[in-house]
Amino acid sequence: MMPVPSAGKFRIDVAQGLYPIVYVRGFTPTAGSREETFFDAYYGYSETSVEKRNALPPSYQEPIVFEGQLIRFLKEYSYVDAANSGLALALSNPGGNVQNPTRSMWISRFYDKDVVSGKVRNIIEHAEDLRELICERIPRELKLADVDLGPDDEDYKVIIIAHSMGGLVSRCLIQNILASKKEKADRWIHRLVTIGTPHGGIELSAVPDFLEDLVISKGNALNGAIFKRESMVKYLKLPSPAADLQKLFGTYPEGRCLCIIGSDHESYSVVRKATGSHSDGLVKQSNAYIKGAYWANVHRAHSGRKGIVNSFETYENIRRFLFGDTRVRIWLENVQLSTAPPKDNTREFYDIEFSLSVRGTGVYLHQRKQNPCENAFRSDRNDFPIQKLHLHTGFLDTRLRPSGDNFSVFLLTFKISQHQVKQGFLFETQFPERVIYSESMDIRINLAEKSKSVVEFRWLSETQDIDDPGSWQKTLLTDGVFRFPFREAKTISGQICLQPSVWNDEAANVSGEAALID
Template sequence: MLKPPYYPIIYVRGYAGTQEAVEDTVATPYMGFNLGSTKYRQTSAGKIEPYVFESPLIRLMKDHLYQDAFHDGQILPQGPVSPRSIWIFRYYDVVSKGLGNGERKEIEFHAEKLRQFILHVRSATGQDSNKDFRVYLVAHSMGGLVCRCYLQNKDIPDLEGKPPGDWKKKGVDKLFTYATPHGGIEFRKGFGWLEGLRDFLAINNADNFGKTRMREILSLEKNLPLHSLNNRFPAKRVFCLVGTNSQDYGISRKVVGPKSDGLVQIENAYVKESARAYTFRSHSGAYGIVNSESGYRNLERFLFGDIQVNVSLETLKIKMPGKEKNLSATYDIENNVSIRGLPIPVNKRTKDTFSSSFRSSDTLEEERTHLFTSFLLKTARLNKRRQSLGFSIHFRILPLYHQDKRFLPDRHYEGQAVFDDRLIIEVSKGGDSRFKVRYGWGSNNFKATKNLEFKVDKNNLSTAVIQLNQHRPVNMTAAIRFEVSAWN
């Protein structure tokens, strides 16, 4: 019997730019979901040793007892198959000269085939009579656009063959995307002409990543941004993993530039109002985002986690240092999120990787800065007797000062971090099912001893605020806002 949160997982791979890439893709059963990585990592003893990440496919089998849906050599496995199974949507088979007719298809075609594939998974797992049938969609790059087309396009019906309406009738519980160009693929300054040429020539459907074609694919009017779900699917049930390593991808990194994963710019890699995390990985390859442990740790917690935590920074006020005249500043807000027991951070936004939150002194107080969204998983606790789930946030606020001189050139210089500390959080549930949170600061011996007082709204969202008030190195006040809710 199908038991949440262990729904069938369907993996949808990314774009294959050439026919050779198509043939290489269809020659592998798992289309990249089986690829891991072996890279050097420093141990707690200071040694540099190779570290093996087996792959998201293997880890889901090891950690969560998922089964491979393939059996008896069937490319479209027939039942019975366990609902706790992993399926590969092989949409490039029809494009292959060996397995298909060698002709490129539009994303709308693949999205309709995805609908049919979900119906097959429902049947093969013995869920035809289950009105609450759901799957998880996990997609890389263009695969995320195929999934969004299925969920958003007004011409693609639900599983009952009726015009789209209630999102639940699409049979999708959650969508997780790796490096998907939700806002399109744009080129750096000076290469706009090449972007226009790509969309005009549309070689191998490359125009799918341009604004005009994406609006058709996603049924979006001109007044809506490309990263909008247009109320077709709940944004809170989407997680976007954003890559920030622009140096370890192919030649496209030259025209896309920094602030990207080498192909997709950071600001285009997430859905509006979705959960998201940032990781120093490139679009694909040896240092790719799919075959990363940070990607897997976010994936498993989003799919199977017990608690959702949203953290943001608001009402931030920073006083200028000294008595200099005509002094202004911009700020980079970094944050690095670690979950107790994990060897890697699950979210890392830094100035060096151009992924920090950038604010001017004019917008600092007005804008709420979203730091991160994370999901905590009870079964991943190292100490099973410990009731609380712990994580920490190391965040820094780095200023860049600008002094306007009337007769001399302007002077720009970096200042000392106006804030640099680690926040320790312990989350648990009391006997009354209300969330309890204790916190502390790294500058205070890393002890979470203070209690947060929560307010609970009608949707059972628990909200609390930590007030910051410091006087050195500069006067600064701010509020760290926590939103905690049950997940799954």
């Protein structure tokens, strides 16, 4: 074995958060699927996606290729593939290319022992494999690769990106194993990203409760009992049987967590028939996040060709959260109705829909829509006026601006629809949806000079030429908030508010929920 150098020539780029990345895969329910995983060198994280998109004539459609997030990190951030064979092979470099081992990518192959032994171990044992990888193997190999981890290895941490059950394995490491050793998880983990993880368990809403309990919990069909409350309380080491499954209870800063939530249940497998709607086909949207964490909703299925892991939307959210420099809160303020009140025996509610996309790409970083996502903000008429409605907290990386352009440009869309239901003696009458407000606005943010941040906007319905620089309107910064009045409408009024702030380690130590409080 090579001697461990006392002072290496490589240092982890702590300032930009370019720590080693560890991928943790999801659940494989059968022996066959575990073997398939075993024979995949990247445990499924090398899957790509190819889709059709609109194009100009004569083709009218063309393929759009996304290589998958693992490959993109290798391409765009110069990460080194240390999966499986470790850094020794990754840095062998017969061609003489210089690579930085600090930006290394790893996979927790916790199913390997299960396949080799023919015995499925429990989730705590899988989490112990993850601990050994993060706390022992990676720092040892980094030192052998001439990396200086700083005094007492204080510069060393990893980024965990986990899909589905992998997020629970990661939480078991944080809340059970490390907590039992009296170790702070943020000593080892810089950021935690979960993708389609059932933090609140898995509910088969289309199956009667007694049958769900019999099949999944008592019968442990497909080893699915690990997603039931009784099991989760034990391996997450929660303080009581009734404790909230979606809380970390002080074991790790929630503001360092990003949860990607899927909403395309139609594109998943036959399991969606049991899980029902309001889900990614397997995990309910309401169960797919850690309370206090940041989150984004992408319209993707739990896995498969249209899966959440190999989606462009997921990657764009993750890289801005990991390496971005700006956090932006978006909310509505003082929303007031001007519509006539309903007649007697008529119940009235409103769906408020919102989406955020990267301008010119068609990539939705976040969507709250009733169709097709089934997650609009729903408010009863009596809830108005709405003083404040948080829409999203997103992240920007000023380095992603086009060369020579100081602006980051995004498209925000809004739709507010009225729904009325008349109560009858035996039946209800559902009136057709009435859209009372629908608009899209371009937002461009100049963050080149932090002390002189500028936000400009334009309503697309009022813009004749999107290439016209004169179509942009400036908005003033008041008390750290940019405010835009709704485009004039006779049915509703209000303000759209944006609040950019610095995104760094200090900000990440504050819970995402706390960050919403003025």
